[in-house]
Amino acid sequence: xxxxxxxxxxxxxxxxGDRGNVIALDRRARWHGLEPVVVPVSLGDAPDFEKxxxxxxxxxxxxxxxxxxxxxxxxxxxxxxxAVEAGVPLLAICGAYQLLGHYYRTFAGEVLPGLGLFDxxxxxxxxxxxxxxxxxxxxxxxxxxLVGFENHSGRTFLGPGAVxxxxxxxxxxxxxxxxxxxxxxxxxxxxxxxxxxxxxxPWLADYLLGRxxxxxxGGVRLARLDDALEDMAHRAAAPGAARRRxxxxxxxxxx
Amino acid sequence: xxxxLWLAVLAGKAAIRVCRLLGWGGSTLxxxxxxxVHRGVLRGLASQCRRGTVLISGTNGKTTTTAMLSAIxxxxxxxxxxxxxxxxxVVGLAAAFVEGADLLGRLRADVGLCEVDEASVxxxxxxxxxxxxxVTNFFRDQLDRYGELAHSVAAVRRGxxxxxxxxxxxxxxxxxxxxxxxxGLNRPVVYFGLEEAGPGTGAGFETADIRHCLQxxxxxxxxxxxxxxxxxxxxxxxxxxxPQPQVLARDVQPRGTRGSDLVLVHPGGSLRxxxxxxxxxxxxxxxxxxxxxxxxxxxxxxxxxxLEGFSPWFGRMESIGLSGRRAFFTLVKNPSGFNQVxxxxxxxxxxxxxxxxxxxxLADGQDxxxxxxxxxxxxxxxxxxxxxxxxxxxxxADLAVRLKYxxxxxxxxxxxxxxxxxxxxxxxxxxxxxxxxxxxxYTAMLGLRRLIHRGGFARPFWEAGRxxxxxxxxxxAGGGGGRxxxxx
Ligand SMILES: [Zn+2]
Numbered sequence: 001x002x003x004x005x006x007x008x009x010x011x012x013x014x015x016x017g018d019r020g021n022v023i024a025l026d027r028r029a030r031w032h033g034l035e036p037v038v039v040p041v042s043l044g045d046a047p048d049f050e051k052x053x054x055x056x057x058x059x060x061x062x063x064x065x066x067x068x069x070x071x072x073x074x075x076x077x078x079x080x081x082x083a084v085e086a087g088v089p090l091l092a093i094c095g096a097y098q099l100l101g102h103y104y105r106t107f108a109g110e111v112l113p114g115l116g117l118f119d120x121x122x123x124x125x126x127x128x129x130x131x132x133x134x135x136x137x138x139x140x141x142x143x144x145x146l147v148g149f150e151n152h153s154g155r156t157f158l159g160p161g162a163v164x165x166x167x168x169x170x171x172x173x174x175x176x177x178x179x180x181x182x183x184x185x186x187x188x189x190x191x192x193x194x195x196x197x198x199x200x201x202p203w204l205a206d207y208l209l210g211r212x213x214x215x216x217x218g219g220v221r222l223a224r225l226d227d228a229l230e231d232m233a234h235r236a237a238a239p240g241a242a243r244r245r246x247x248x249x250x251x252x253x254x255x
Numbered sequence: 256x257x258x259x260l261w262l263a264v265l266a267g268k269a270a271i272r273v274c275r276l277l278g279w280g281g282s283t284l285x286x287x288x289x290x291x292v293h294r295g296v297l298r299g300l301a302s303q304c305r306r307g308t309v310l311i312s313g314t315n316g317k318t319t320t321t322a323m324l325s326a327i328x329x330x331x332x333x334x335x336x337x338x339x340x341x342x343x344x345v346v347g348l349a350a351a352f353v354e355g356a357d358l359l360g361r362l363r364a365d366v367g368l369c370e371v372d373e374a375s376v377x378x379x380x381x382x383x384x385x386x387x388x389x390v391t392n393f394f395r396d397q398l399d400r401y402g403e404l405a406h407s408v409a410a411v412r413r414g415x416x417x418x419x420x421x422x423x424x425x426x427x428x429x430x431x432x433x434x435x436x437x438x439g440l441n442r443p444v445v446y447f448g449l450e451e452a453g454p455g456t457g458a459g460f461e462t463a464d465i466r467h468c469l470q471x472x473x474x475x476x477x478x479x480x481x482x483x484x485x486x487x488x489x490x491x492x493x494x495x496x497x498p499q500p501q502v503l504a505r506d507v508q509p510r511g512t513r514g515s516d517l518v519l520v521h522p523g524g525s526l527r528x529x530x531x532x533x534x535x536x537x538x539x540x541x542x543x544x545x546x547x548x549x550x551x552x553x554x555x556x557x558x559x560x561x562l563e564g565f566s567p568w569f570g571r572m573e574s575i576g577l578s579g580r581r582a583f584f585t586l587v588k589n590p591s592g593f594n595q596v597x598x599x600x601x602x603x604x605x606x607x608x609x610x611x612x613x614x615x616x617l618a619d620g621q622d623x624x625x626x627x628x629x630x631x632x633x634x635x636x637x638x639x640x641x642x643x644x645x646x647x648x649x650x651x652a653d654l655a656v657r658l659k660y661x662x663x664x665x666x667x668x669x670x671x672x673x674x675x676x677x678x679x680x681x682x683x684x685x686x687x688x689x690x691x692x693x694x695x696x697y698t699a700m701l702g703l704r705r706l707i708h709r710g711g712f713a714r715p716f717w718e719a720g721r722x723x724x725x726x727x728x729x730x731x732a733g734g735g736g737g738r739x740x741x742x743x
Binding site: 012014016017018019020023024027064067130131132149151194195196199200229230232233235236237 | 277621622623624625626627628649650651652653655656657659660670672
């Protein structure tokens with residue numbers, strides 16, 4: 001089965017190795033016996049988003065986000081929203097997660113509108129939240145851990161229409177206060193975790209691939225892959241997070 | 256023409272500024288914009304080089320050869336324009352020349368140096384009308400299927416046939432595929448090659464996939480094999496013989512990872528050269544650069560200081576004697592630096608066992624996400640050149656996953672977080688007298704050095720006593736704890 005992965009703004013939105021998520025989706029899809037095709041979609045492109053099986057968008061810095069905002073909201077927004085309503089899985093990391101919320105309010109009070117796909121809003125914070133993250137997620141029905149690296153100054157707060165992706169065990173998460181990390185709406189996921197996220201959390205990669213396959217074929221379960229190395233990387237990242245928390249407030253103000 | 260050229264340069268320069276502001280390194284936008292404004296922008300600018308342009312092609316060594324030639328020409332007081340190989344050749348060349356021009360569309364350069372992929376040679380020759388065209392060697396790309404090599408050779412041949420009157424071809428005499436290009440070529444040819452005593456090492460010949468004459472299909476006969484299919488050969492079928500090189504290296508004495516001493520023979524005499532880069536392929540690259548410089552009319556006396564002063568971009572190297580085996584260190588800390596190290600590692604065909612050690616302490620950068628922006632796919636694709644990678648350090652597993660997803664199979668990948676055990680594991684894969692290439696982040700480098708200087712961690716493996724002398728390479732290994740990472 002062909003599996004078409006849309007990589008949004010790959011030339012502009014790629015921070016902290018976010019492209020590793022697309023590499024992971026592509027390779028794992030192949031190992032599952034699917035035929036993945038990665039389609040880069042950037043400024044000025046106007047594809048039919050419902051034809052995609054999966055949508056990915058990585059993070060960017062302020063300037064890069066500014067560059068794509070108009071194109072994202074006007075040219076692509078309605079198509080992306082319709083695709084998510086139709087059940088297309090989507091993963092948005094960091095800046096992309098913020099852009100898919102209602103708005104980002106800068107420190108000066110300026111409100112930069114977002115797509116409103118997730119019922120979340122983001123306020124600029126006084127310091128950056130930086131460090132390893134360990135979170136617990138029940139997304140797949142059972143309790144699994146997520147590991148990653150966060151680096152953001154925005155504080156994101158969930159509205160009633162958003163469910164957190166996980167609960168933070170170590171790290172800052174959405175806002176450093178309420179213990180939530182990321183957001184889920186239908187099959188769309190937003191998160192602050194870099195790392196890259198999916199290679200170190202293979203269960204999440206397979207969750208997204210599984211949802212994509214299910215939408216086309218229904219009720220198909222993906223086989224288990226040999227994830228010995230991935231699990232080792234997952235474990236190596238997790239105690240690091242604990243170590244740093246124990247090291248005393250090392251998460252904030254790194255810069 | 257001048258008005259269009261001027262506008263194209265202005266537009267291209269504006270696009271370069273925009274790309275810089277946006278952090279789009281290596282974007283094709285400036286070249287595309289300039290060519291959209293004026294299609295002849297590249298031709299118009301290239302023709303302004305006072306001493307002409309040099310085209311450099313071939314499978315391996317393009318980048319190093321170009322850098323060496325650039326060192327020689329700069330030493331000789333010539334100003335240069337220089338491209339980097341990229342996806343779209345003509346567009347990339349246009350961007351490089353636009354960048355080198357002033358706001359009035361005038362190029363103030365003596366020589367244009369253009370690295371060109373084999374398939375693009377005909378188009379590049381048409382646009383550049385180069386005064387010198389240099390071909391380093393032909394090897395089969397690991398990813399290519401059988402038959403594409405002949406395709407590359409044919410493309411380069413078509414390009415050479417388009418060379419303008421007065422141009423010179425500079426060809427590797429020891430590579431039958433390259434030397435064959437000189438046969439029947441209606442332009443003067445300068446051949447370069449090695450002169451080694453004895454039968455040659457024969458290294459790599461068993462895996463050489465080019466043993467047959469491209470022109471007639473007969474099996475080539477070798478008097479000496481220098482490396483893979485490079486050597487002193489002749490073809491019993493069509494009479495192709497290795498041409499006598501006009502520029503050659505004699506009495507090559509390797510100085511380990513510090514480089515080689517050799518005698519550089521040229522039509523006007525011979526010169527002693529202490530080449531600061533190790534490996535036989537560096538000798539070939541130096542010969543190629545010297546031949547091109549001489550063809551441009553550079554005084555032979557300028558060639559040696561240019562090459563001896565050549566400082567490779569991949570500084571921070573140390574080699575530490577480990578009883579016959581050596582460890583060759585180069586610090587890695589971010590994607591672009593790492594990608595350059597990969598260029599270096601794949602710059603010649605010698606097999607290189609690698610030890611990569613990734614720590615995530617403060618001085619290394621605590622975020623290892625940047626590993627996903629390194630082109631490890633290129634290492635994975637080069638199976639004979641990279642027989643094994645030992646992944647080590649605190650984040651050995653992250654690195655191992657990255658390598659797995661880059662396509663490195665389990666038989667070529669070893670995971671050992673402990674630095675001492677990883678070093679031992681790596682050295683066990685190195686033949687006596689060979690070199691282990693060690694690519695650590697900052698604190699991993701400190702840890703490995705401490706282990707080596709202490710010398711006792713694997714005493715049964717390398718004889719005691721020698722390790723104490725291993726301090727030779729203890730250069731300061733500059734570079735404080737620059738944090739890696741793709742942005743701020
Ligand atoms: Zn023949």
